[in-house]
Amino acid sequence: MQQLIERLRREARSLGGQLVKVDGFLNHQVDTALLVQAGQHLARFFASEKISKIVTAEASGIVPAFATAQSLNIPFIYARKSRPLTMADNPLCAGVTSRTRGSAAELFLSREYLAPTDRVLVIDDFLGSGQTAAALGQMVQQSGAHLCAFAFLVEKVDERGRHTLADFRLPVKTLARLELTEDGLRVS
Numbered sequence: 190m191q192q193l194i195e196r197l198r199r200e201a202r203s204l205g206g207q208l209v210k211v212d213g214f215l216n217h218q219v220d221t222a223l224l225v226q227a228g229q230h231l232a233r234f235f236a237s238e239k240i241s242k243i244v245t246a247e248a249s250g251i252v253p254a255f256a257t258a259q260s261l262n263i264p265f266i267y268a269r270k271s272r273p274l275t276m277a278d279n280p281l282c283a284g285v286t287s288r289t290r291g292s293a294a295e296l297f298l299s300r301e302y303l304a305p306t307d308r309v310l311v312i313d314d315f316l317g318s319g320q321t322a323a324a325l326g327q328m329v330q331q332s333g334a335h336l337c338a339f340a341f342l343v344e345k346v347d348e349r350g351r352h353t354l355a356d357f358r359l360p361v362k363t364l365a366r367l368e369l370t371e372d373g374l375r376v377s
Contacts, residue, residue, distance in 0.1 A: 190226065190227060190230050190364040190365065192223055192226055193223065193226075193227060193342060193343075193364050193365045194364075194365045194376055194377065196214055196220070196223060197211070197343065197365055197367065197374070197376045198374075198376045200213050200214060201367065201374055201376070202373075202374075203369055203373055203374055207317065207345060207347065207348055207369065209315075209343075209345065209367060209374070211343075215249070215252075215314060215342070215343075216249045216314065219252050224252050224253060224256045225256050225259075225260075227253060227256060227257075227342055227364055228253060228255070228256025228257040228258075228259060228260045229256075229260045230364060231253075231256075231257045231260070231312070231340050231362065231364070232257050232260030232261045233260075234340075234362055235257075235261075235310055235337075235338060235340070235362075236261075238308060238310070238337050238338065239308055240261055240263060240308050240309070240310045240337060241263055241306070241307045241308045241309070242263060242264055242265065242266060242302070242303065242307045242308070242309050242310075242334070243257055243258045243261075243263065243264075243265035243266070243309070243310050243311075243312050244265070244266050244267070244268065244298070244303075244309055244310075244311050244312075244325050244328075244329055245265060245266075245267050245268070245311070245312050245313055245325070246267060246268045246270075246285075246296055246313060246321050246325060247267050247268060247269055247270050247296075248270075249313075249314045249315075250267065250312060250313040250314055251267050252314070253312050253313070253314055253340075253342050254267065254312045254313075257310070257312055257340070264302075265312075266298065266299075266302050266303070268283075268296035268297060268298040268325060268328065269296070269297045269298075270294045270295070270296060270297075271295075271297070272295075272297040276297060276299050277299050277300065277301050279300060280297045280298060280299050280300060281297070281298040281299075281300055281328040281331055281332055282295055282296060282297050282298070282328075283295070283296050283324035283325075283327060283328055284296075284324070285320050285321045285324050286320060296321075296324055296325070296328070298325075298328050298332075300332055303329065303332035303333070303334040304333070304334060305333040305334060305335075306334075307334040307335065308334070308335050308337050309329045309334050309335065309336050309337060310337055310338050310339075310340060311325045311326055311329065311336070311338070311339045311340070312339075312340045312341070313325075313341055313342075314341065314342050314343065315341060315342070315343050315344070315345060316339075316341040316343070316344040316345065316348075316350040316351070316354075316361070316363055317345045317348040317350055318348045318349070318350055318353060319348075319349070319350030319351070319352070319353030319354045320353065322339050322341075322350065322353075322354060323353050323354060323357075326339065326354070326357055326359075336357065336359065337359065337360075338359050338360040338361070338362065339354055339357070339359060339360070339361045339362070340361075340362045340363070341361075341362070341363045341364070342363070342364050342365065343363065343364070343365050343366070343367055344363035344365070344366045344367065345367050345368075345369070346366050346367065346368045347368060347369050365377070
């Protein structure tokens with residue numbers, strides 16, 4: 190998606206250690222027009238898959254998941270990083286390591302919102318190592334729902350997240366790709 194690529198070229202900054210700062214338009218302050226366009230783009234790409242639910246992780250995956258779900262006119266579910274008291278018993282859960290927080294976290298997803306008839310798209314803002322997406326994919330599969338594909342706004346190519354997701358044998362769609370170089374970031 191050209192608008193996202195251009196924005197990354199102008200504003201994304203490498204912070205070292207595979208961290209990329211996009212706080213001005215994606216992860217802290219959100220450019221809603223850009224994210225609506227991204228959601229529409231992903232919705233068009235997956236229109237033939239008959240997706241019925243989108244799953245993402247709290248917190249930065251919520252905005253692209255919402256934008257795409259709105260374009261598809263379907264609900265989305267986000268995995269929580271702490272289990273709320275209101276969550277039904279026996280939730281799906283998976284451990285992940287958050288690179289941006291530098292710590293381990295557990296994701297919780299309520300089983301009551303995923304049915305065997307659901308066709309699920311997992312969406313997140315970044316595809317880095319692929320650990321979070323893989324954990325979400327495993328939780329979807331454990332629920333009995335049909336996992337259809339993965340989608341990301343930005344792929345950090347150097348972290349080989351596609352390799353992590355290869356065992357799922359499902360489509361992986363990204364709207365922009367980042368490569369860390371000695372001179373900074375290469376965006377395509």
